Amino acid sequence: MTITIALPSKGRMKEEAAAIFERAGLPIAAVGSDRSYRGRVEGTDDIEIAFLSASEIARELGSGSVDFGVTGEDLIREELADFENRVEIVARLGFGRADVVVAVPEIWLDVDTMADLGDVAADFRSRHGRRLQIATKYWRLTQQHFSGSHGIQLYRIVESLGATEGAPAAGQADIIVDITSTGSTLKANHLKILSDGVILKSQACLVRARKPGHEDNPRVTGIVDAIRAAL
Numbered sequence: 596m597t598i599t600i601a602l603p604s605k606g607r608m609k610e611e612a613a614a615i616f617e618r619a620g621l622p623i624a625a626v627g628s629d630r631s632y633r634g635r636v637e638g639t640d641d642i643e644i645a646f647l648s649a650s651e652i653a654r655e656l657g658s659g660s661v662d663f664g665v666t667g668e669d670l671i672r673e674e675l676a677d678f679e680n681r682v683e684i685v686a687r688l689g690f691g692r693a694d695v696v697v698a699v700p701e702i703w704l705d706v707d708t709m710a711d712l713g714d715v716a717a718d719f720r721s722r723h724g725r726r727l728q729i730a731t732k733y734w735r736l737t738q739q740h741f742s743g744s745h746g747i748q749l750y751r752i753v754e755s756l757g758a759t760e761g762a763p764a765a766g767q768a769d770i771i772v773d774i775t776s777t778g779s780t781l782k783a784n785h786l787k788i789l790s791d792g793v794i795l796k797s798q799a800c801l802v803r804a805r806k807p808g809h810e811d812n813p814r815v816t817g818i819v820d821a822i823r824a825a826l
């Protein structure tokens with residue numbers, strides 16, 4: 596059986612994902628030109644590499660069309676309902692670190708916690724004639740955090756696929772849920788993270804699709820062991 600491993604084809608995780616496979620004794624080579632979206636592990640003919648974008652990797656793991664993938668935990672949890680039944684996070688790789696956070700305008704001086712935000716959301720319609728609007732691309736994580744963990748039901752998600760931090764100033768939303776690493780984009784946009792507003796501390800992970808035939812396949816356990824040993 597050929598094992599397919601999906602690695603980032605571009606973006607911030609590409610180089611470090613390849614480096615960790617190299618350290619694990621599984622050096623990756625592109626098939627054909629450098630721009631090819633297929634690769635292999637040098638010296639083996641039963642491992643295929645698929646180069647995909649980070650969010651595609653999460654989806655392909657969910658559908659089981661690849662055996663392993665390297666992508667962010669945020670994307671796994673966001674893209675896959677019931678992710679624990681469909682995939683296993685085999686190893687956290689120590690790069691691609693970023694937090695998914697709830698951030699509100701700095702000028703909301705009396706809003707520091709999710710409970711404060713719950714009060715704001717409850718009053719929003721009577722004060723402003725509409726629901727509190729949250730700009731995000733993280734629909735699932737936002738709903739889990741607001742409705743699931745904090746019992747806040749009165750809000751509306753406004754989809755934002757880029758420049759999310761600019762949405763409050765542009766009048767497109769009141770608050771945001773987005774990824775941050777240094778915090779400088781939030782700061783530049785006069786937003787602050789709520790004290791209990793860190794939804795997820797994400798990093799790049801090696802993820803395995805739960806597929807029949809993996810349990811007793813020495814190739815599968817060999818890849819897991821090699822990557823863990825390289826950390």
Ligand SMILES: Nc1ncnc2c1ncn2[C@@H]1O[C@H](COP(=O)(O)OP(=O)(O)OP(=O)(O)O)[C@@H](O)[C@H]1O
Nearest residue numbers: 605606607648649650651667669691692693774776
């Ligand atoms: N400063 C950051 N901003 C955004 N994402 C970050 C940051 N630091 C780490 N990441 C992580 O990088 C991953 C997204 O990577 P990247 O933006 O390179 O993907 P991409 O190639 O643009 O993928 P796609 O096009 O599928 O969104 C996410 O898992 C995210 O958590």
Ligand SMILES: O=P(O)(O)OC[C@H]1O[C@H](OP(=O)(O)OP(=O)(O)O)[C@H](O)[C@@H]1O
Nearest residue numbers: 757758760774775776777778779780781
């Ligand atoms: O906390 P910081 O260090 O400021 O990083 C956070 C920002 O970085 C990312 O955007 P980026 O400009 O990299 O573009 P992207 O959204 O296309 O990845 C992300 O979407 C945030 O906006």
